[in-house]
Amino acid sequence: MSEQPSTAHKAFADIAPVLADYTDRVLFGDVWERPGLSxxxxxxxxxxxxxxxxxxxxxxxxxxxxxxxxxxxxxxxxxxxxxxxxxxxxxxxxxxxxxxxxxxxxxxxx
The missing domain is CATH 1.20.1290.10 (AhpD-like)
Incomplete structure (x- = not known):
């Protein structure tokens, strides 16, 4: 992960830090990185x-x-x-x- 806060963290980590982490790790980390689609x-x-x-x-x-x-x-x-x-x-x-x-x-x- 980058040292810069992600878009999710900037947008809502103050109120929903777990959702921001899921967004980064699962959505953009796992789902978006799957090899089936570019x-x-x-x-x-x-x-x-x-x-x-x-x-x-x-x-x-x-x-x-x-x-x-x-x-x-x-x-x-x-x-x-x-x-x-x-x-x-x-x-x-x-x-x-x-x-x-x-x-x-x-x-x-x-």
């Missing part, structure tokens, strides 16, 4: 699932993680456009707003 593929699946379920809070983090894992902005927009027909226009519209913010934050720090 981190890039896991990001695509995760973004699609979060978008379809209207989970905008988690979507913001995972859009950024997808970019870190090699998914391009164009691919993320294509995913959102494709899912508009399966999860609905409102979920796509919400996801586009979240993507716009994530991209803008990236542009501001690059």
């Amino acid at each position: 981190p890039r593929d896991r990001s695509l699946v995760t973004v699609a699932s979060l978008m379809s379920r209207y989970q905008a809070n988690e979507l913001q983090f995972h859009l950024g993680k997808a970019l870190d894992n090699g998914v391009t902005r164009e691919e993320l927009i294509e995913l959102i456009t494709h899912l508009a027909f399966y999860s609905g226009w409102p979920t796509a519209s919400t996801a586009l707003g979240v993507a716009r913010r994530v991209f803008a934050e990236r542009d501001a720090t690059e």
Whole structure:
């Protein structure tokens, strides 16, 4: 583990330290590191699932993680456009707003 606090620890370790540890060790340590899918593929699946379920809070983090894992902005927009027909226009519209913010934050720090 890194010496820097993880995103989970920054977000909620003060109130739920065990959940933050599970998030780091089990979710991102075990599940995300399984060899059956690449981190890039896991990001695509995760973004699609979060978008379809209207989970905008988690979507913001995972859009950024997808970019870190090699998914391009164009691919993320294509995913959102494709899912508009399966999860609905409102979920796509919400996801586009979240993507716009994530991209803008990236542009501001690059």
